[in-house]
Amino acid sequence: MQTPLIDDLISALRVLPGVGAKSAQRMAYYLLERDRKGALRLSGALQEAMDKVGHCEQCRTFSETDFCPICASSKRNQNEICVVESPSDIAVIEQSGIFRGTYFVLMGKLSPIDGIGPDEIGLPLLELRLQQQDCSELIIATNPSVEGEATAHYLQQMAKNYQIKVSRLAQGIPLGGELEYLDSGTLTQAFISRREV
Incomplete structure (x- = not known):
């Protein structure tokens, strides 16, 4: 059984794309067991990015x-x-x-x-x-x-x-790329997008 703080950490890590319950648990245990300095650095970088990174007024990409x-x-x-x-x-x-x-x-x-x-x-x-x-x-x-x-x-x-x-x-x-490994949709697009040489 895990403590509430460990459960919260695992749950927080699951917000990342492609990270399920088991992966999140492995990450949490790794950070707690082997890399507390790295975890603190990660925590600080996340906090600073969330506070200071917004969007460019012209193109909408991330910008400080x-x-x-x-x-x-x-x-x-x-x-x-x-x-x-x-x-x-x-x-x-x-x-x-x-x-x-x-x-x-x-x-x-x-x-x-x-x-x-x-x-x-x-x-x-x-x-x-x-x-x-x-x-x-x-x-x-x-x-x-x-x-x-x-x-x-x-x-x-x-x-x-x-x-x-x-x-x-x-x-x-x-x-x-080799033709034999292409799917039909990709090959269709290649024909449609062809240009004169």
């Missing part, structure tokens, strides 16, 4: 200031906006070094069944940005799920209202 470093940079092309579902998507794109524009983070995707409409993912703020900013291209980088595709369609219609060029990230065969 009113504007994130990307939106505040004069070296970024402010006329190109890449729309992504989450801040982690920005991290992946930035690691590639290929995109030099700015972003807009939806913090989700349209899902009427779950009660998530345009307001819940910040689309009125994006529309205001499209009205006020000289945007030359809206790049849609939502995931290829049913909800992601519905969100992409909504974004496409919104951008067309302002005569803004809309593009979608190509989807299909990964670099180094």
